[in-house]
Amino acid sequence: MRPIWTIPVDLQSDELLSSWLVRVALENGCDPLALTAALWPSRRAWSSDIDRYLPEFCQQVLVAKGGIDSNVIRGAMLVDVARCICDNVLPMHGRWPWILAVRARNRRRLGGLQFCPDCLAADQRPFFRRRWRFAWCAVCLRHGRLLLDHCPHCHAAIEPHRLTAELKSVAQCATCTALLTDAGQGAPAEPFAAQLQASTELALAGNGIEYANAHLSITEWFAILDTWLGLARRAALAKEQGLMRLVAMLGFPPLPWTETRTWESFDAAERAALLTVVGKLISLDASQLVASFLDAGLSRQAAFPRGVPPIPVMRDIAGALPDRLRHRRCSTRMRCDKKLPEPRSRREVARRMERLRRAVARVQAGAH
Known part of the structure; x- marks a missing residue:
């Protein structure tokens, strides 16, 4: 028709x-x-x-x-x-x-x-x-x-x-009408991020991927990526000594502050930095990962805070790490001593300012 x-x-x-x-x-x-x-x-x-x-x-x-x-x-x-x-x-x-x-x-x-x-x-x-x-x-x-x-x-x-009818190409900005193709040379691609992206595209095209001497389904592959992405995001917060040592040992790039946003809302540069970390972790075999985690002093709980994915290679890595499960003691006593709030850290102020900036951007977008 x-x-x-x-x-x-x-x-x-x-x-x-x-x-x-x-x-x-x-x-x-x-x-x-x-x-x-x-x-x-x-x-x-x-x-x-x-x-x-x-x-x-x-x-x-x-x-x-x-x-x-x-x-x-x-x-x-x-x-x-x-x-x-x-x-x-x-x-x-x-x-x-x-x-x-x-x-x-x-x-x-x-x-x-x-x-x-x-x-x-x-x-x-x-x-x-x-x-x-x-x-x-x-x-x-x-x-x-x-x-x-x-x-x-x-x-x-x-x-x-x-875009409006007067603009004949989608390669123009709807706000300023300038050509999107006039962007200069641009930042080069991170090799580990590029390799991870290529592997993921091959996995989707072939309905799975070979990793750690096993064939993984697409769902299993993304479960592994989710796990290492979570580790990279926690490393960016610089709150855990073990993760900070791992960052120094493996030479991770500067990581963006990501505590209050979902992964799917990051911009390309932020995702490229985190995907570089995930790509580096994926490039190591299980024994190298275990050795790096042990040298950094990571426990099973530090590496897998949300639990271990039901995938053999991830279970093997978790099983080789020390188990430092903490049991919290229950107390019926309630703290009632009220103190004046302490000054916020620089990172906390930056986090709150970033949240405020996004809220203002949403309001401005709705006003147009």
């Missing part, structure tokens, strides 16, 4: 559904908002993340009016990959593990979409890749550079759905 729009626009390999809809609108001389209003008059399509969730009846309308197969639509969304990663039911609203959060407020976004300026510049018709929505993707493997998640000119979030 022919689409309702005049100029046909092909969905590219690995293109996001939202990217394709924006390109269809711009190629046919209308705003993305006008296109989605014609497709789904009763829905405010851009106030939600349509790459994560699009109701079945909306998909059927797109099949009928857009001349596109339903399997192609689903392949341009994120839900199939998210279900491979997580065994749990995915919420309609809320965090999806390892899928970047757009943090939508009406039609405004605070992040969640990355891009490589060199990829957009090389495209005959620029488009946004599906892999740029994945939290393990922080670098461009093709061009060896760090991905960007903001306009290099005005530092606004990437919001192609807010």
Whole structure:
């Protein structure tokens, strides 16, 4: 069936559904908002993340009016990959593990979409890749550079759905209209982060991965990544002596302060630093990991505070570490002595200022 729009626009390999809809609108001389209003008059399509969730009846309308197969639509969304990663039911609203959060407020976004300026510049018709929505993707493997998640000119979030008909390419900033491809050389890709990203993409393409002389499912692979990511985030807090020694021994890069945010809301540079740590840990075999943990003085509880994943290699590592389980004594006495609050540490002040900055950004986004 022919689409309702005049100029046909092909969905590219690995293109996001939202990217394709924006390109269809711009190629046919209308705003993305006008296109989605014609497709789904009763829905405010851009106030939600349509790459994560699009109701079945909306998909059927797109099949009928857009001349596109339903399997192609689903392949341009994120839900199939998210279900491979997580065994749990995915919420309609809320965090999806390892899928970047757009943090939508009406039609405004605070992040969640990355891009490589060199990829957009090389495209005959620029488009946004599906892999740029994945939290393990922080670098461009093709061009060896760090991905960007903001306009290099005005530092606004990437919001192609807010482009207007006068702008003919998705490679423009919706806020300042400058070209996203004019971003300069950029920061180079971290080798360990790039290797981890490549391994994860191979795991998804091959329905599993070989690690520690065993074949792991995609869910098991991400369980290991989650474990080492948690260790890296706790190391960034610099509160545990054992983790601080491990940082010094293995030469971790400077790590971002991450206590109050979810992994899926980090920017590309923050994720690249943490993925470098995870990549270094993944590159070591079990015996090397155990030796490093023992030299740093880590116990089983320090390395696996949330429990050991039910994976043989992780159980072997945990079993080789000392068990220092502490049993808290219960007391019926309650402390009632009230003291004046002590001065906050520099890190605590920085943490609270960062939380305030994000709250102000949300309010400002909602005011537009």
